[in-house]
Amino acid sequence: MTPPQTHLIYVIRGSRARALPDRALVNCQYSSATFSTGERKRRPHGDRKSCEMGLQLRQTFEAAILTQLHPRSQIDIYVQVLQADGGTYAACVNAATLAVMDAGIPMRDFVCACSAGFVDGTALADLSHVEEAAGGPQLALALLPASGQIALLEMDARLHEDHLEQVLEAAARAARDVHTLLDRVVRQHVHEASILLGD
Amino acid sequence: MASVALSEAEKVYIVHGVQEDLRVDGRGCEDYRCVDVETDVVSNTSGSARVKLGHTDILVGVKAEMGTPKLEKPNEGYLEFFVDCSANATPEFEGRGGDDLGTEIANTLYRIFNNKSSVDLKSLCISPREHCWILYVDVLLLECGGNLFDAISIAVKAALFNTRIPRVRVLEDEEGSKDIELSDDPYDCIRLSVENVPCIVTLCKIGYRHVVDATLQEEACSLASLLVSVTSKGVVTCMRKVGKGSLDPESIFEMMETGKRMGKVLHTSLQNILHKEESLGPKRQKVGFLG
Numbered sequence: 001m002t003p004p005q006t007h008l009i010y011v012i013r014g015s016r017a018r019a020l021p022d023r024a025l026v027n028c029q030y031s032s033a034t035f036s037t038g039e040r041k042r043r044p045h046g047d048r049k050s051c052e053m054g055l056q057l058r059q060t061f062e063a064a065i066l067t068q069l070h071p072r073s074q075i076d077i078y079v080q081v082l083q084a085d086g087g088t089y090a091a092c093v094n095a096a097t098l099a100v101m102d103a104g105i106p107m108r109d110f111v112c113a114c115s116a117g118f119v120d121g122t123a124l125a126d127l128s129h130v131e132e133a134a135g136g137p138q139l140a141l142a143l144l145p146a147s148g149q150i151a152l153l154e155m156d157a158r159l160h161e162d163h164l165e166q167v168l169e170a171a172a173r174a175a176r177d178v179h180t181l182l183d184r185v186v187r188q189h190v191h192e193a194s195i196l197l198g199d
Numbered sequence: 200m201a202s203v204a205l206s207e208a209e210k211v212y213i214v215h216g217v218q219e220d221l222r223v224d225g226r227g228c229e230d231y232r233c234v235d236v237e238t239d240v241v242s243n244t245s246g247s248a249r250v251k252l253g254h255t256d257i258l259v260g261v262k263a264e265m266g267t268p269k270l271e272k273p274n275e276g277y278l279e280f281f282v283d284c285s286a287n288a289t290p291e292f293e294g295r296g297g298d299d300l301g302t303e304i305a306n307t308l309y310r311i312f313n314n315k316s317s318v319d320l321k322s323l324c325i326s327p328r329e330h331c332w333i334l335y336v337d338v339l340l341l342e343c344g345g346n347l348f349d350a351i352s353i354a355v356k357a358a359l360f361n362t363r364i365p366r367v368r369v370l371e372d373e374e375g376s377k378d379i380e381l382s383d384d385p386y387d388c389i390r391l392s393v394e395n396v397p398c399i400v401t402l403c404k405i406g407y408r409h410v411v412d413a414t415l416q417e418e419a420c421s422l423a424s425l426l427v428s429v430t431s432k433g434v435v436t437c438m439r440k441v442g443k444g445s446l447d448p449e450s451i452f453e454m455m456e457t458g459k460r461m462g463k464v465l466h467t468s469l470q471n472i473l474h475k476e477e478s479l480g481p482k483r484q485k486v487g488f489l490g
Contacts, residue, residue, distance in 0.1 A: 029286050029293055034337040035244045035260030044283045044339075046294065078286040078293070080341070082258065083241050 023067035025074045028057040030092065032081035038129070053089060056152060060093055060113075060142045063151040066106040075105060086129035087115045089140050094178055101186060109144040111151055112178040116141065116171035118159055123167045125174035141171040145179040148172075202291075203415045210420045217405045223416065229461060231412045236353065236472055237486060238361035245334075246362030250354040253414060254344025257351050259358040260337045263365075265379070268324065268331040276323025276331035280308040281338070282351075288343040297340070304338070304351060307399070311352070311428040311437045316395045318359070326369045326377065334362065345414040348426055352399040353469060359396060360473050363388035397428040397436045398469070400462045402454040404446060409454050411461050425454045429462025431470070 019025050030053035031045035044050075061077065077099070079092045093113035100107055116139045117124045117131060124131065132138060137159035142152040159167065213223060220227050232253040241247040244260040251257075268275060282304040284297025291297075312318065323332040336358065338351055366382045366389055403413040403421035410417060418424075422444025428437040438455065440446060446454075476483065 031283075031285060033241075033258070033260065033339050034281060034283065034335070035241060035247070035262055038243055040262045040264065040335055040337075076286075076290060076293070078290075080285045080287050080339075082339075083243055085243075 019072040019074055022071050024065070024070035026058050026062050026065060026067065026077070027074055028054045028061065028077045028079070028096075030054045030057060030079050030081075032084060032088070036081050036084045053092070056089065056154070057092060057096065060111060060152045061096065061100070064097075064107045064109065064111045064144060065100065066108060069106055075100075084129065086127050086132050090114045090126070090142075093142050094182065098182060098186070109146045110179050110182055111142055112145055112175040112182065113140065113142040113152075114171045114174035114178060115139065116167050116174070118163055118167050123163070123170035125170045137167070139167050139171055141168065141175060143172060143175040143179075145176050203419055205416055205419050209416070213417060213420045214406045217408050217410060217417075220408075222410065224414070226412075228408055228410045229457065231461075231465070232414075234350075234353065234468075236357050236469070236476075238357050238473070238476060240485070245364060246358045246360070248354045248357035248361055250350050250357065252344070252346060252350040252353070252412070254342055255346060255350045256340075256342035256344075257347075257354045258339040258341060259351075259354040260339070261358045261362045262335045262337070263332050263362065264335065265325070265330055265367075266333040268328060272320070273328040274324050275320035276333060277320060278312055278318065278334045278336055280305045280312075280336050282308075282340065283337065284340045288340050292340075301340075304347065307348065307426065307437075307439065308336070308338075308351070308355065310439075311397050311399065314436055317397060317430075317436065318395075319392060322389065322391070323364075325367055325379065329377070330369070330379065332364055334359075334364075343415070345416075345418050346401055346412050348399040348401050349412060349465075352397070352428070353465070356393055356396045356398060356469065357473060359391050360393045362391055364391075395430050395432075397430045397434075398462055398465050399426055399428045400458040400465065401426050402458055404442075404444070404450060404454070409450070409457065411457065425451060425458070427455055427458030427462065429459055429466075431463065431466035433459045433463050435459065 029045060030050045032041065032050065034041045034044055057077065057079065065075065077096050079096060081088055090113040093111055097111045114125055115127050117127045117136050119136050127138060137155060137157040140154045141150065143150055216222055217228065235251040236248065238248045240249045241260050245263040246261040247259060249258045269277060282301040284292040284301050286293040325331055336355060366387045368380045370378045370380055400411060401424055402409045402411060403418060403424040405417060405421045413421065421442065423440060423442035423446050425446065426439045426441060427435055429435055435455065
């Protein structure tokens with residue numbers, strides 16, 4: 001049995017015509033392949049869930065990207081999900097953070113995301129598809145790790161407010177772990193690139 | 200299709216080169232670019248394949264689902280094609296921009312498979328008039344680097360080769376009601392024979408000669424192309440002319456002969472690679488999307 005995987009491909013394109021006079025416009029499209037989920041999806045994008053995901057991604061990245069530095073430009077972020085096994089929003093945000101950095105677009109900080117849930121008195125971080133389908137409360141959190149500020153927080157289903165602290169803490173801890181990993185990957189990439197350039 | 204801006208000088212350069220059997224990247228008129236094929240890349244599917252032909256990147260997933268057979272063919276299952284042009288390939292495909300191209304490619308795929316011998320549809324029948332397997336072949340265009348149809352047909356063939364359909368039995372009890380039982384062993388499945396599955400060879404007319412496997416720049420210089428769908432035995436299942444320009448009948452015959460020849464070579468190489476990959480067994484190193 002292969003381990004569960006969510007694969008993404010992302011593209012960033014900068015500086016296009018349609019725009020606002022004082023800052024950049026961030027445009028996100030979320031598309032998931034028809035064969036990405038267990039049950040075949042009929043429409044890859046344009047349906048309600050994809051549009052909603054696109055809007056959530058846009059909200060997340062408008063909080064993180066320094067849009068004032070690129071007025072009258074548009075930044076397009078296209079996310080393509082190839083295989084989904086739960087935690088797609090979090091995977092999209094993490095992948096898009098790396099893509100935006102790779103494109104050289106200035107950001108306030110990394111944006112790291114993770115999902116969390118609550119089952120039988122225990123908070124669970126990074127839910128898989130089976131755990132999401134079980135129907136318990138699910139929380140999606142996007143964090144800017146250095147300042148600890150939250151870019152996006154979303155929760156489905158009912159959760160007692162006494163447990164909220166615990167679940168939020170689980171998601172935040174997982175997001176900070178992702179940050180450590182992303183930071184290491186970026187530094188290694190820059191290190192390799194600088195060796196190739198002969199600095 | 201993804202557009203590329205070419206100056207007149209560049210077009211003249213390409214056209215003159217082709218007349219001398221020398222293309223911009225050093226290939227001859229009948230040479231393909233290097234093709235990377237990998238199967239079994241998406242685990243949620245019954246079969247999948249990824250093909251990279253130069254800058255063209257295609258991912259195909261096949262999902263087998265149970266359904267009712269069509270009324271006019273009660274003893275057969277069928278194939279459904281869907282093509283999604285991802286916005287990653289070019290921003291023109293954002294939203295509904297890629298729908299036109301997607302529909303055109305899907306319709307071409309329907310036509311090339313629309314004959315009795317391509318795929319044995321009778322093997323997809325579970326019980327006549329009631330249950331059959333429907334294979335949903337979903338093509339995802341990740342990057343556009345010219346010669347889409349060829350790459351897509353190679354990927355579809357590889358994905359169908361990789362498809363594993365679970366074996367089912369129909370149990371009938373005393374009242375006559377039927378129940379479908381899935382085999383307990385997850386590795387007990389039926390495979391499709393892809394010997395007669397055709398591949399498309401696109402021939403682009405540039406100047407007085409025609410080229411195989413055109414890049415985006417070469418496609419911009421060509422006014423007319425011929426799509427020929429060829430099986431491994433050299434049988435042509437479908438032929439279509441695309442493009443704004445016109446072709447004279449002699450060129451069409453020449454291009455068709457080239458198409459048949461190239462098609463046979465393509466099939467032999469593809470069969471070799473697929474068998475070699477399969478012989479490596481479950482322990483093979485999968486590159487997937489990390490490469």
